Amino acid sequence: MHARSEVKPVLESDSLDLAHVLAQVRARSPVIQRALDQHGSISLVDYLGRMLSICDDPPQPRHDLLEAVHRSVLPLLGETVAEKAAQELQALPAILTAHHHGVDFQAQSVQTSLIFSLRAVGGKPATTVPVFACGNIALNNPTYPRGLLLYHPDRQGTEFKLPIKLPIFPDRGKRRSVSLVAPYDNGLIACAEKRFKTMTASQSVSPALAAAVESILREDYRNEAILGLKSYSQQAVVLNNRIWKRCFREPDNAPEMIFLELEQITNMLLQADLHNEDSLIWQVMFNPTIRTRVLNQLDGARACWxxxxxxxxxxxxxxxxxxxxxxxxxxxxxxxxxxxxxxxxxxxxxxxxxxxxxxxxxxxxxxxxxxxxxxxxxxxxxxxxxSLFTCYTAIGFARGISCCGGYFQAHYLSVMQQALIRVFNETAGCAEWAERLSLVPSNLYLSGMQTVMHGLDDQLLLPAGPVEMIASGGLSRKQLEKIRSLTVQDAHLASLMDTLPDILPPGERPDRWHPRLAQANNRLLRERVVVI
Incomplete structure (x- = not known):
């Protein structure tokens, strides 16, 4: 039994109107507005089929990117997985780029991967989930690559807040970029285990979630091979693959999670591009006319400078x-x-x-x-x-890789693309560059949707991250089929717990919106989404 909650209870009359909250979010996000207007009533699988457009004639060949993926995956996940990753990217050159690097416990991020895993490659179910995740973010970024996230309210606190954070890395290094963080060791895991024992002693989390966390720390984080890797960036690749599989009732049948650092893949491509005057990157950086125009066009633009x-x-x-x-x-x-x-x-x-x-x-x-x-x-x-601009220019624009992102990326990537097209159209002898750049998809939106939630006390419905999925025994085939048929509209409603704070500034958010939204979720979505 849980200790009596000190959190103020939510009354039925106090819950929020999900449709009204979503309308507020839509008004603030043209990307979400467009997705719902055009596709809100169709299933997620049908949406994937419509949304995943591909560039058939990229400005530069893709073979070096496929080689970079193979070389990155091989030492960490093995030859078989490396071959699968390269083959599926060749057949369907599309990746997820909405994620931040580190071990991924954020509900919205993990569930974006879950939706992307439902895509077809060459008419067959995908066997990999390729993610190029941004590593130049800090350990204390809101996605919390610093440690674990549990979507369970702290019952001993005075406020209803989600999620609970369990840090692995110490506070003193929380502003370091994930790309440059040294590997964690047994000492850091021991400190996290000690901290978690204090949390469970005060009954801040349920026994099932506690058992899942203890198992993840013991069986995954303490794995000797992972402890021997040379960086946290590498450790995250292997941990994400292992933890992802545990989210399924039949882990051997789950697609392989290929969670690579965006900047490292870009670095590998730059080894050739920066010496090749015919590459897009070289033209943008070292052709003085083009560079000046690009710097002017994107000055002040989001994700630029x-x-x-x-x-x-x-x-x-x-x-x-x-x-x-x-x-x-x-x-x-x-x-x-x-x-x-x-x-x-x-x-x-x-x-x-x-x-x-x-x-x-x-x-x-x-x-x-x-x-x-x-x-x-x-x-x-x-x-x-x-930078993000350099990464997307080398991977997305130059090699025509379809980058599926969130409600921010689908906007700023299009802004970057249109700026490059204008610059090349204005520059003598560069019209062909502009034409081929225009064929690359740049507004592919997938993040911002969730399909799996977990219930609390039969009154509240909360987001579900990997810990919650593992605690439930993993997703079954029947549940995965239900996810495939969920509508784009309902998936947006189920994701409001994570989307609302991204889109609405603090002054526009309802009072005590966390518990009120959780109750509204329970009332409207319990029969529509997968509840674990």
Whole structure:
């Protein structure tokens, strides 16, 4: 039995109207509005078939990307999985890019993978789930790559909050970029286990969830082969594959989770692109006319750069400078000694004097010569990380890979694409580049939908992440079939617990919206979604 909750109860009359909340979200997100207007009444499987458009004639060949995927997967998941990943990407060049790197416990993220796993490849069910996840985010990013997430309210707290966080990595390193985090060890797992025992002693989580967490820490995190890997980025690849399979009642029949770091795949492609004047990346970075026009076109755009803010940051010598992500960066992030990101501004009047310059959060100046060989050396040394723009240009635009993302990406990726098309159309001799870029899909939206929820006290319906799925015994074939037939509209309703705080600013969110939304979920969705 649970200890008596100190959280204020929710009355039936106090619950929210899900349709009204979704209408608020739609009004704030053109991407969600368009998806629901055009596809809201169809099944998720039908939506996948309509949404997954493919570029048949990419600006650059894809063979090197397939090789990069094979090389990345082989030492971590084995030859068979590496072959499957490369073959399915060749047959259907589409990946998930809505995710952040690290071990994935976020309900919306994992359930996006679940929906994507239902796609067909060459007329047959997919056997892999290719995810290229952003690694230049911090450990304490909202997706919480720092540790585990449990979608269960803390019954001893004064507020109803989701999810409960169980950190693996210590607080002192929470701002380090996931790309650069050293591997966790047995000592960190022991600390997490000790912390979790305190949580279970106070009955903050249910016995079933507690057993699932203890099993994940003991059997997966403490796996000797995983402990021996050289970085957290590599550990996350293997852990995501193992934990994903445990979410299914028949794990041997589950598709392989291929959770790779976006920046590492980009680094492998840049080894050739930065020495190839015929590559899209080389033209964008080192053709002065094209580069100037691209920098102007995307100045101030989301996920790109704001040169005015970056210039102001450069002027703040020896001062504490918070929030490096607020101004974006040009082509690459710098990485300082503590593993934090540094926004970089391109300075210099000519290509010979071009330099990437920036200041870290302590006001210390950093500079990197903007030449291909020096950039590649900075990437190899871990002093540079490719920006989102660089990653999407090398992978999505250059090689015509369909990048399926969330409600933000489906907008900003289209903005990037249209800017590149305008630039190449305006540049003499580059019309063919513009034409071929226009064939690459850029508005593919998949995140923002969920299909699996878990009930609490027969009154509340909450999101379900991997821990909840594992605690239930895993998803059955019957449940997976139900997921396939769920409508796009209902999947958006089921995801509001995660979507609402992304879309609506704090002042526009209803009071005590977590418990009220959970009760509204229970009233409207219990018979529609998969409840575990």
């Amino acid at each position: 704001d040169r005015s803010k970056m210039t102001q940051r450069l002027l703040r010598a020896h001062q504490t400078i918070p929030d490096p992500g607020s101004c974006g960066t040009l082509f690459f992030w710098g990485v300082c000694d503590n593993g934090y990101r540094i926004p970089l501004l391109l300075t210099g009047a000519t290509d010979r004097t071009a330099t990437l310059q920036g200041r870290d959060d302590r006001g210390q100046a950093w500079s990197f010569t903007f030449r291909p060989a020096d950039i590649l050396e900075g990437l190899r040394a871990g002093r540079l990380l490719p």
